[in-house]
Amino acid sequence: MQQEDKATALERPDGDLATSTWSRMLAGNRRFSQGEAEHPWQDAETREQLIDGQHPFATVLSCSDSRVPPEIVFDQGLGDLFTIRTAGEILDEAVVASLEFSVQALHVNLIVVMGHEHCGAVQSALKGLSLGKAEDSDSIVVRQVGASIQTARESELDSSDDYERVHVARTIENLVERSTVLREAVASGQIMIVGSRYLLTTGKVEVLSF
Structure with missing residues (x-):
């Protein structure tokens, strides 16, 4: 499949619609999971086109786990995704500010919060919880992920899955609560925030909210 010019692709009318953006990313994930990745926009010409600026169409907040690189998982290329990665998708001031920047300065229309199967942050939080309350921990991972685990248990959910x-759902809730910029952008329809979970065993992205 011949790649179209990067600038031309960015000018497509449906590029501003969050639903179209998300469909594009899921289509890329299907290619990746089926072993048919196209590795678009990774050539020297694309790199040169992006020297003077970036125009990503989506922001991804995901785990730092080396097995979960968003650009590869969604089969995207240079300049496509603005990615922020922390262990367990943990939120702090820098993460929130980066997400706000992507909306205000880069004008992305979609934010994807992506957890994943066999998450080490969840296992660390479980160990931390066994020693005491999550809110008393010195670890931000244990505090945030541990709170998600406790919420799940209150609903009689007890598996790592x-x-x-x-945790993805709570991360989205906390993000909107913490950021006036993102809360207003969601309310006005400027952006959409979706939750997802990458499956290491299949390579597929599970859609959790849309």
Whole structure:
């Protein structure tokens, strides 16, 4: 499949619609999971086109786990995704500010919060919880992920898969609560925030909210 010019692709009318953006990313994930990745926009010409600026169409907040690189998982290329990665998708001031920057300065229309299967941050939080309350921990990972685990348990959910899904949902809730910029952008329809979970065993991205 011949790649179109990067600038031309960015000018497509449906590029501003979050639903179209998300569909594009999921289509890339299907290619990746089926072993048919196209590795678009990774040539010297694309690199040169992006020297003077970037115009990513989506922002991804994901785990720092080396097995979960968003650009590869979604089969995207240079300049496509603005990515922010922390262990367990943990939120702090820098992460929130980076997400706000992507909306205010880069004008992305979609934010994807992506957890993943067999998350080490969940296992660390479980160990931390066994020693005491999550809110008393010195570790931000244990505090944030541990709170998600406790929320899941209150709903009688008790598997690691459940904990990972609930943590993505709580991360989105906390993000909107903490950021006036993002809260207003969601309310006005400027952006959409979706939750997802990458499956290491299949290479597929599980859609948790849309």
